[in-house]
Amino acid sequence: MNNRISRFVLLLSVLTTSLSAQVPLYQNPDAPIEERVEDALNRMTLEEKVALCHAQSKFSSAGVPRLGIPEVWMSDGPHGVRHEFEWNTWNYAGWTNDSITAFPALTALAATWNPDMAALYGKSIGEEARYREKDVLLGPGVNIYRTPLNGRNFEYMGEDPYLAGVMAVPYVKELQKNGVAACVKHFALNNQEQWRGTVDVEVSDRALYEIYLPAFKKAIVEGGAWGVMGAYNKYRGQHCCHNARLLNDILRGEWGFDGCVITDWGGAHDTKEAALNGLDIEMGSYTNGLTSDNSLGYNRYYLADPYLEMLKKGELPMSSVDAKARNILRLIFRTSLDRDKPYGSLCTKEHYDAAKAIGDESIVLLYNNGILPLQGDKYGKILVVGDNATRRLTDGGGSSELKPKDMISPLDALRTLYGDKVEYAQGYACGRPFFGHEEVIPQQVMDSLCAEAVAKARQADVIIYVGGLNKNAFQDCESTDRKSYNLPFGQDELIEALVAVNPNLVIANISGNAYAMPWLKKVSAVLHISYLGTMGGASIADVISGKVNPSGKLPYSFPVKLSDCAAHTYGEGAYPGIDAGREADNSLTDYQRNVGVSPREEYKEDILVGYRWHDTKKIPALFSFGHGLSYTSFEYGKSLLSAKEMDEKGSIKVTVPITNTGTKSGKEVVQLYLGDPKCSVLRPLKELKHFAKVAVAPGETVQVEFVITPDDLKFYDEASRQWVAEPGVFNVYIGASSADIRCKHSFKYLSGL
Template sequence: MNKKLFISALCAMNAALCFSQTPVYLDRNAKIEDRVEDALSRMTLEEKVALSHAQSKFSTAGVARLGIPELWMSDGPHGVRAEINWNDWGYANHTNDSVTAFPALTALAATWNPEMSALYGKAIGEEALYREKDVLLGPGVNIYRSPLNGRNFEYMGEDPCLAGTMVVPYVRELQKNGVAACVKHFALNNQEQWRGTVDVVLSDRALYEIYLPAFRKAVVDGGAWSVMGSYNKIWGQYCCHNSRLLNDILRGEWGFKGCVITDWGGAHDTREAALNGLEIEMGTYTNGLTSESKFGYNNYYLADGYLEMIKKGEVPMDVVNEKARRILRLIFRTAMNTGKPFGSLCTPEHYAAAKKIGDESVVLLKNTGILPLSTDFNGTILVVGENATRRLTDGGGSSELKPKDYISPLAALQEVYGEGRVKYAKGYTSGRAMYEHADVIPQNVSDSLVNEALQMAKSADVVIFIGGLNKNAWQDCESTDRKSYNLPYGQDALIEKLLAINPKVIIANISGNAYAMPWVKKVPAILHASYLGTMGGASMADVISGKVNPSGKLPYSIPAKLEDCGANSFGKPAFPGVESSTDDVVAIPGSVLNGGRNPKVEYKEDILVGYRWHDTKKIPALYPFGHGLSYTAFAYGKPSLSAKTIADGEAVKVAVSVTNTGKVDGSEVVQLYIGDDKASVLRPLKELKGFKKLALKSGETAQAEFTITVDDLKFFDEKAHEWTAEEGKFTIYIGSSSTDIRGKAQLAYKK
């Protein structure tokens, strides 16, 4: 008998034993809202309170006597995490919890294709359902603010339009399986250092224009059933029970009717948790990763302390009932959803989905003609770099996965070109994937690996370097931020030495972040891939060989140097912040992540995040947002507008023709940006407002069409607390990237 059938049987038995004289009947055919009210009317106060806090590391209680099952959650968003023990952070070591590892969300964003997002949500939802999970803790849509943030790989880039457009299909398709999306981390979780205590200071314009839109799209357009609060503070109050964030914005302005769930260890105060819009408290008194708690679940803020406050009359019963109502609604949509399918795990269809998403995500940054490296190539290929063989689903924090299969780039390249012609030298080593700790590599070990690679490079016809970042601490990893913008483990020096011996070095790095490229002018080709999961090696090999024509576009800018990034241009006060000199230390018990003396970070770049900063400040990026080359070429026609003026309530159509002028089929992402020519407030030179991915055969022409409304012209007016557009002229930019503009048009707004 599976877990949920067992629970249902147990619940029914308990109900019969405890209340045999009063039969309990919940009409499973009634509408959800009627079922919620029916169940609520039958529950005791203690049962309502029990819904609001964890009963294990990843579950919350149901109501056994009413036949209402518990909720089971799992980390995501790149796959369903392996089973964790009931009451500690150790893995349960089951033999049936291996999954498909899907590409990281940075990779999904790099596809610039909402169809890939829908495919992703459907497939991961089926896997979560098969694993009997009710809530998948993802996707993440925090904005990429600095390339040093260790958790950027879990998010969808630097632009709210891109992230917001991509998150909606993921959420919708996931929830069609009866598995709730838990969109995270709400909000402003843009660094890992001091993540549990840092107080974020920013303008309302930055909040509403940059950091909230993707969450709003997930909730309003995607219909997300739950949201995860972030660890940090805003306006001096923790996000998991922040009155303005949860009551005023999420519920009041957006009409959210789902559940707010803490990040593990994100609650800090019973009164605030009770009154400020939090439904479910998870993982309190741990760091959410490794540390344990000596306290029981009844000691949680929304447990005994909450019950005591209610009994004293300090929490109104309408607040208590509303919490329970929202949790019951979530249970009826998921655990008690009798119409959901059975799900599936590690199927050919899921592997094909992971492969397709990975194929479309690889970004070709530079190519002087060396790529594609034809399958007819009869020379010797030397692959150098640890990431060619390392399983990059290990480490990284809560997104760590246990894939059933994993195709490495080296194995895939040997399959394509023949094992005898593809040699391998590791070149460097990074040690074990660990949280908050990193192995120290002896110098003699590093020297030996470098010397081996250099000796082998002398006789190779082509060198493919597959390095980048990994999921170790202080790389792309939850709990720690990167210490340097350069590649770790001596990779830059190794690349320079390889180039001195053999100039035919193709860079095919794997990373969830931007990084410095001091060797950029010397290499003939650069591929940029994120963590691609189970089928990642196959995607990379197929792009290198030309079987797949690259069509990925950067979801974030790659600055030439760290100081060129807006968040990092102001020094430590703007990233990662500074500590107070007082002794009033606030930290989560048991956590080494959250120490510090009341750290505070100020978003001094304000609304100028990413390409907005590079454009407006005239600081060119090394590779701009939206950039990505192809093995073919695309010619753009002149953009046309259906009208030259727009007024409130009207829409203007924009169309541009695109022709594949090359010899191979390919896909192009047509990007639409809008700039306000003259404004009374600071505005970016231009902002992304739409994009279309066109698949074109050689010689084929197609139209990219967009619809512009007055909403696309607005900025957030802080004084009036509303979105507004000013009369005047706006420039419509059509581009292949944020800097490769292929056409412009003028549009006037008149009120």
């Protein structure tokens, strides 16, 4: 008996040792990720490695079924998890369980100027993406607002790289705590939709490093983003999705990025460049990114059979596919194979509360003659006018379209607050949201809607106008830029007609862009509102009524007219670009023209983007960057600097007391800008370097502190390819906006070169 037991124990021991020795590291969650990656890589065939590198459906790429390595599932977008599509078409899958919370657009998040809201946003949307079993969320977008005509500005976070970067970092961190990778986009210089797939951008190294790259760098280096999406456009003659300088030299070389580079859909154009220049996963080839289907099969992708064939022939090094496979495996181990990731949740009260809180803080009160907040007991009849008061603004817009479970419209929310005092008139029509073309509304229909609204306005005590832009083509919409800086669909004429019969007109326009306001001096108040999603109507109504005190600040400037914007000062060569030998034709989209021809575009304004241009060139904006009013008032007390001199190892603390001198609790965004008035290179009058959003009760004083370091003083020196600060005097500006400076100081920097 004892012998039999001993033999059994020995056999069990041998069997256990044998089995444990065969347990692959990639299945062991306790092993370091890099060991698991290398172990899995060593077990894969060449065909399996190549299969990782390209799509297998509209929104997934292959895993390694033989080794139990799962597929990678991706989803648009940065402000809501997109509905499901059929495997190989752009047709909706028709699921009944893919409705979600529509969060505010990222331009709304930027308008909060509140990193805590960015963290809440990332956490909430990450929980929804995890519940929907997504591994990669295609966002956030951090491209710079260069022109108010860019149809995709609403997906980004404004004109200032510091603001965009600070807001992106907590979004990325909290999103990825859910085991969902952020895919920061669109890298880089994707600052227009006109000709986005072909335009070849020329920009100075200084502008590249100071304006167009910092937000990406922060999201990657400080935020730890696991993914980056390449842009459609070209930079220095090479497509950004396989651009050697952007991906190899800067992203991986200078920033040490160890994540996964994914194309925008249809963004790959060459097998050799894709193999050698830093791209990992190719998505959507042989499509235009949104509307056409791939009839050639996924094995025809640049990083599919053509890549495999070149590897086998020795025309491309095996090290290239190993590098891609490592990056993709690392992504998989960080996401779908992370056994500690949470389960996620969908359309919860907490997510609706988060969307509401972000929306509340994003609304910007641009102008107010005292009519707001609107006290219902003062007015007998409230007329709401405008198509956006009832329109589902989650429809259209390209990849930003969403399928929300619930939507609160502005009209419904206003009726909830003010009851049967509210009457509605559409005022204008803009048709259904179409990708790539517009629905033309007969003029007689427009005239009739306008006449009806004006007739009702005569009988109303106050008018709330909810118009602006929408997600139609040539508005705030992917693939097309706006055609005009003015409001579309005859809205300027409609507003003029309304205010002519009733001066109590509150403008509550919804838009992801700045626009002209020829009627500004005639109306009573103006609110600037971005696309706020599920809870948007409630946020708008609560701000109008005063239940919420507005605290949003503009993340981009409002030029008086388009020619006041830097990108539109230097002719078509600076925007939208010109083909050699002939004039640019703005009526053609990328897909109507010969995509083999690349319009060339030079960023002639260089570093002077947005408020940097308005300040330095002394061209006043209609509403400045950082501007936003409140229903209370804030007094900036005497600010102090801890020192008058600073060396390259030192710092200066700046303190400023903020007192609420009004009768309502409110939040103020205190902004610190720095200027270098005497420098060997052109520098803007001032640049945003720090900000803080503080809540202040009536009569309360809050001390706000900032710390200025030598890094805040530096510019990118093209000759040395280094960030440098020259010794001399620097100016400190503290204010409520870039144009509303309340305190000014100076100090001397003693060293720097």
